[in-house]
Amino acid sequence: MSAVPYPREKSIALLTDMLRIRRLEEKAAELYGAGKIRGFLHLYIGEEAVAAGCMPAIAAGDNVVATYREHGHALLRGVPMGAIMAEMYGKREGCSRGRGGSMHLFDAARRFYGGNAIVAGGLPLATGLALASLLKKESRVTVCFFGEGAVAEGAFHESMNLAQLWKLPVAFFCENNLYAMGTALARSESQTDLCIKAAAFGMATLKVDGMDVVATHDAATKACAHVRSGAGPMFVEFQTYRFRAHSMFDPDLYRDKKEIEEWKKRGPIHTFSARLKAQDHLSEAQFLDIDARVMREVDEAAALAEAGTWEPVEDLTRDVYTT
Amino acid sequence: MTVTYREALRLGLREALAADERVFLMGEDVGKYGGTYAVSKGMLEEFGPERVRDTPLSELAFVGAGVGAALGGMRPIVEVMTVNFSLLALDQIVNNAALLRHMSGGQVSVPLVIRTSSGAGRQLAAQHSHSFESWYAAIPGIKVVAAATIDDAHGMLGAALAEPDPVIVFEYPALFETKGELSAGKVDIAKARVRRPGRKVTLITYGASLPKALKAAEELDGEVVDLRVLRPLDTQTILESVRKTRRAVVIDESWRSVSLAAEVAARIMEQGFYDLDAPVARVCSEEVPMPYARHLEEAALPQPEKIVAAARAIGA
Incomplete structure (x- = not known):
């Protein structure tokens, strides 16, 4: 067990961030069971170290593009938990006014461009956001999160080529949780080393342990610095695992239960907590205190969503066009 | 002034690039080749490679990049060589360009202009001759216009760039050699x-x-x-x-x-x-x-x- 190389305050913030995602999603799952949240709900539980490590490395002026498993990314980008929960409820107070739901969280003011539920659909978008920054000579980085399932799509290959060809300021953060819905990487890809795919475009790459928030944070910091320096795009593979099924509809029959248990031993929250405790940066009482604070935030978010209002049906056709 | 439909398109494009720094053109062979139909001939030399960008044959990525660039504050003109090829980019046109505004609860707009050519009449056979205007016209969130006259060939692009939402401009190679008088005024993209x-x-x-x-x-x-x-x-x-x-x-x-x-x-x-x-x-x-x-x-x-x-x- 290696020591965490950060000041205590920074470590506690990372831990708190992971807990905020975990507790938000546990509550969302509970509310899904209660029928308050409908549609698809894709939980990130198990993968929290990726978003928690990356988000503090991304500047406020940068752009973020994410997938349909993006509750954690939106939350740590600064979208209020209540606005996320209200969105899952379909309420007007939601961050997309109830038009998007769990898969389409947006916050333009925080430069959070979704919430994209077409696998690899965010990559061309991120490439274009980066092109705009290049043309406007901004020092903005665009960070694009996507799962390993996306590497099978043409959009991945086309975007990687375009980004590298034009040296665009975009960081491609691949969250490899080993399963594209129910299909294991090895059952769908002839080349399972994702960095080799990126390297084929001449792109700089990094492969990191996605269960370790220190590793993810350091990698994201390095990648953002590389991109911001004007050296062109970078691809980072975060090797991670989701503990829950693909969505609430998924009976999870394609994975060995033992495999899930093995990965859970590497769970990002308890392993990081253990390291902090070992170096006296955290006590059990302090952990419980943080958790209690997070739970209060979650309860308040759920209460806000519950008390939220429904958009009047007369407004149904608004926001299809700007004018 | 008497011009051909092709010259009218070129004039409109040139004016659009000259009028607004945020406007840029990207697509296959728009630069060094001079445009498949020679519409963008001379533009690379005049406006430079930053604003006249040759793309790889990646319709999905460069149309999607147009969507992203529009979100990022630019006014991209994306040229897709023919409407048949636009099907390779359909995901980005429908799932992103057309839907982003609504999905985000009205937070973002996508001021993207796609120019593409449509129609038959030049013996280009089945994969270069179809008319899919109605497919695009079926999608809420985008505007679709068709330039059938010299004035529209000239003016529709500028009108499309003034829109805050995605516009697809259809151009017709069968009409490229038609000649007519170009009037000075602007055209609307609201009325038949x-x-x-x-x-x-x-x-x-x-x-x-x-x-x-x-x-x-x-x-x-x-x-x-x-x-x-x-x-x-x-x-x-x-x-x-x-x-x-x-x-x-x-x-x-x-x-x-x-x-x-x-x-x-x-x-x-x-x-x-x-x-x-x-x-x-x-x-x-x-x-x-x-x-x-x-x-x-x-x-x-x-x-x-x-x-x-x-x-x-x-x-x-």
Whole structure:
């Protein structure tokens, strides 16, 4: 067990961030069971170290593009938990006014461009956001999160080529949780080393342990610095695992239960907590205190969503066009 | 000034690039080659490689990059060589360009302009000759326009760039050599236009079928309505003309089934039924992939004789 190389305050913030995602999603799952949240709900539980490590490395002026498993990314980008929960409820107070739901969280003011539920659909978008920054000579980085399932799509290959060809300021953060819905990487890809795919475009790459928030944070910091320096795009593979099924509809029959248990031993929250405790940066009482604070935030978010209002049906056709 | 349709497109593009620093052009062979149809000839030299960008053959990525660049504050013009190729980018056009505004609860706009060419008539066979305007016109969130005249070829691009939402501009290679007078004024992309007044029948069309409809109208004393804007349709102009002539033929170069012609006919039924003296007729392309052989291609397309026959059949 290696020591965490950060000041205590920074470590506690990372831990708190992971807990905020975990507790938000546990509550969302509970509310899904209660029928308050409908549609698809894709939980990130198990993968929290990726978003928690990356988000503090991304500047406020940068752009973020994410997938349909993006509750954690939106939350740590600064979208209020209540606005996320209200969105899952379909309420007007939601961050997309109830038009998007769990898969389409947006916050333009925080430069959070979704919430994209077409696998690899965010990559061309991120490439274009980066092109705009290049043309406007901004020092903005665009960070694009996507799962390993996306590497099978043409959009991945086309975007990687375009980004590298034009040296665009975009960081491609691949969250490899080993399963594209129910299909294991090895059952769908002839080349399972994702960095080799990126390297084929001449792109700089990094492969990191996605269960370790220190590793993810350091990698994201390095990648953002590389991109911001004007050296062109970078691809980072975060090797991670989701503990829950693909969505609430998924009976999870394609994975060995033992495999899930093995990965859970590497769970990002308890392993990081253990390291902090070992170096006296955290006590059990302090952990419980943080958790209690997070739970209060979650309860308040759920209460806000519950008390939220429904958009009047007369407004149904608004926001299809700007004018 | 007398110019060709192609020159009008080029002038419009040049003016758009000159008018706004945020405007840039990207697509296959738009730069060094000078544009597949020579529309962007000279632009690379004039505006430089930053703003006139040759792309790889990656329609999905560069159209999607156009969406992203629009989100990022630019005013991209993305050229897709032909409408058949645009199908490779359909995901980004539908799932991102058209939906982002609504999905985000109105937080973002996508001021993207896609230029593409459509239609048959040059023996380019099945994969380079189709008309999918109606597919795009079916999608809420985007605007679709069709340039059938010199003024529209010149002005629609500028009008499209002034829109806050995605616009697809259809251009027609079959019309590229047509010549006409270019007027100085700007064009709108809101209204259909009566291109020829007449009394006996309304011929409603768009794009490359416009000259054919105008020719047929000579024989019929027909009134010709050029739809121009395919989404949202200007139903009012159609109904006003039908109220006058009491007969309508819709001419559409796309396949008949589930076509724009079907939509126009349905709207006349819904809102102009009691103004009609006869059922609405349609002249569309035959439901066959576009053949290569010249006589078969001609037979597959709407032609002035077919339009005249269809109008006669409903008593015009």
